[in-house]
Amino acid sequence: DARVTQTPRHKVTEMGQEVTMRCQPILGHNTVFWYRQTMMQGLELLAYFRNRAPLDDSGMPKDRFSAEMPDATLATLKIQPSEPRDSAVYFCASGWALGQGYSNQPQHFGDGTRLSIL
């Protein structure tokens, strides 16, 4: 079965360090999503790409977070500098969308990156 691959699965680092999370979407999918999950806020959408172009990143703190898709097989989410409040599980998902809609099929989620900032 095709699946979304996220790396690393776990990351522990000190405050102030740069963190890069990577996602390989399912081949053929044209949408990629980054989500963050915390106990307090639950699941939140950080960024949304379609055909590698960012359509919505309003959920992302712009001063320290950045999301890119250098090619169709790789999406990255970077935090620089990292802070303890960034500790969370970060999920990547991919899917397929036509027209103006958000998606036409259910998304496929990766296993997540569990990030701890000390």
Next chain:
Amino acid sequence: KNEVEQSPQNLTAQEGEFITINCSYSVGISALHWLQQHPGGGIVSLFMLSSGKKKHGRLIATINIQEKHSSLHITASHPRDSAVYICAAEYGNKLVFGAGTILRVKS
């Protein structure tokens, strides 16, 4: 404000029971998603619907556009159904999540 309300927050059932989880949203949406998060943390997309009803195995999802309400039903529940169930409303390019319902099915 685009909001999504789920109920109940926690649900404990006996194996075999019929289970209903509810989701209400505040304004018009383009689609409603139901997700399942396993105890290990993995997330699976169960349904995406914009009208009517969808069924997959023992899971049924319904949506009532006029009442801005969706339900997820599980028939003949089993301990392996124990998970967190999350609904999410699609507003244009944004997805707004409910807080989730923690379901525990006891044998």
